[in-house]
Amino acid sequence: MFPIRLTDHLDDDRTRIVPIAASGPLSHEAGELSAEIDALAEGCAAAGDVTLLPRPLRRPRNVVLVGVGAGDEAGWRAAGAAAIRDVGPGEPVQVMLPGEGAPDAVRGLAEGLWLGGYRFRDGREDRRSAAVELISPAFSAYVESMALATASARAAWLARDLTNTPSSLKNPAWLAEELVGAAAGRTGVEVRIRSGAELDRFGGLRAVGGGSVSPPCLVEMSWSPAGARTHVALVGKGITFDSGGLSIKTREGMKRMKVDMGGAASVAAATLGAAELELPVRVTALLPLAENAVGAGAYRPGDVITHYDGTTSESTNSDAEGRLVLADALGYAAAELDPDVIIDLATLTGANTVALGHRTAALYSHNDDLAAALAEAGRRAGEQMWRLPLPDDYREHLSSDLADRHSSPIRGAGSVVAALYLADFLGDKADAWAHVDMAAPAWAEATELEITRGATGWGARTLLRYLERLSA
Known part of the structure; x- marks a missing residue:
């Protein structure tokens, strides 16, 4: 599987994914983007909705708003899958995590990223070259959630790879x-x-x-x-x-x-x-x-x-x-x-x-x-x-x-x-x-x-x- 890392460092050279709920942005820090995000947030709050925030000649180079619906684990899983498909393979990505502790959200998001990013080739090669980073000032609180998501997604990838393999092999x-x-x-x-x-x-x-x-x-x-x-x-x-x-x-x-x-x-x-x-x-x-x-x-x-x-x-x-x-x-x-x-x-x-x-x-x-x-x-x-x-x-x-x-x-x-x-x-x-x-x-x-x-x-x-x- 492609790597997903937890970090607290923002990188303007990466596409930034900002989760949106009905109540508005859920990330811990929107910064200078707040006004632009708020203007578009209401129309992309449903789980899996994706909107590209226009950013001509500005950094970060791309901002993607993705809806998490009710904000439960299923909504975050849908958001992760939709976001990773929207940015395409190989694109360096950072995803903003909620400001408050949300272990189920992190597990759902990470599983969605991996499951949505799955592509069958020969069942062995990684399908994505660039790592995905999850951004939070308290990322150490999510280590267990990431371990659970990793094992779950790895199990699904293995089952998919074996099942997708043609019977000629x-x-x-x-x-x-x-x-x-x-x-x-x-x-x-x-x-x-x-x-x-x-x-x-x-x-x-x-x-x-x-x-x-x-x-x-x-x-x-x-x-x-x-x-x-x-x-x-x-x-x-x-x-x-x-x-x-x-x-x-x-x-x-x-x-x-x-x-x-x-x-x-x-x-x-x-x-x-x-x-x-x-x-x-x-x-x-x-x-x-x-x-x-x-x-x-x-x-x-x-x-x-x-x-x-x-x-x-x-x-x-x-x-x-x-x-x-x-x-x-x-x-x-x-x-x-x-x-x-x-x-x-x-x-x-x-x-x-x-x-x-x-x-x-x-x-x-x-x-x-x-x-x-x-x-x-x-x-x-x-x-x-x-x-x-x-x-x-x-x-x-x-x-x-x-x-x-x-x-x-x-x-x-x-x-x-x-x-x-x-x-x-x-x-x-x-x-x-x-x-x-x-x-x-x-x-x-x-x-x-x-x-x-x-x-x-x-x-x-x-x-x-x-x-x-x-x-x-």
Whole structure:
């Protein structure tokens, strides 16, 4: 990421960004610019509004007024994203901070600057040459806010980079190695990769990955700080490309299926963020990685699959592959890890988009407290989700004559039934589990607020906020 520094030194050779609220300028010092700013402030106070203050032959060379709306964290995040897009890449920038202590404002602003300034290239190079400076006479009070913003934005950038990478490069082995590299040097983070015979009990993962020349694998990433009293298992769907298998997708339905590992990317990024912040919460991330391809080894509609927990699923649609790999990982987490909480994140169903549109994920849980905590974490992160029901009478849609359950019924309520299917693999951990179907918000067709066109990295910041609250 490009650098953002805290300082108390004004530099007239940099573009100056002045935040504006309904009450007027919020910076600690407007100086000689006060009259000019006041004249324009009323028209640019809404969050993300940007106005260039004309400065012919005067210094600073440019002044940009940017609205923060109500002045909450979301407003500052929108302001940061809008401002960084307006000045363009490489422009040296200073942003005036509020005169009074406002740690949430600083976190929102810094996250917005980084998220709005994101550009995908090859996932490695910095996209901006000049550092951004945040100006305050009391900048030392914002060091913790900047640390939180850095970890959150870094997690989102990593998730976006991995998800945006084309599947001509990204197969299960590539993604696993990228995660090993991302974890390198992180004290307390361990990564284990299972493949080949080590996947014998993971029947869903082996079935889904069986049609590809790129074999499947399971990545287990753990952050285990000393003294942690809570253990959270995070499970992320990791289909590096989804052709639909033998139940092949349409051309339109297939062209963005590099995004189908977005859940795995966000889960891994949040785990690394927890390590960066040294949160006192134990986190185990499970990432079942596979490519769902058409090939001689592809699993067939009508196949019966035996999962990690020994139960079976009848599959009549090989394009409902995500729930099969998640079933194995959830069964493993419940049986072997004994976590206090299990959360899975998945680009699971098109029904998520039908029900909730393109910006909102579907949230499922039997646990009211867990659901409320995740929804609040999403609200603070700026990632929307809406809780949907898990009605017992819909379980009849999962009944099968050949297996313990049917994985892909033809009837409606597709996102709900998929969640009920996953709940079947949790055993006595069902009341400690939440499922987030983030198929809709994982990709953005247009740039808006802190979201840039392309992969959004949705979920990484929400999960990190949730883990922060657990450690408070």
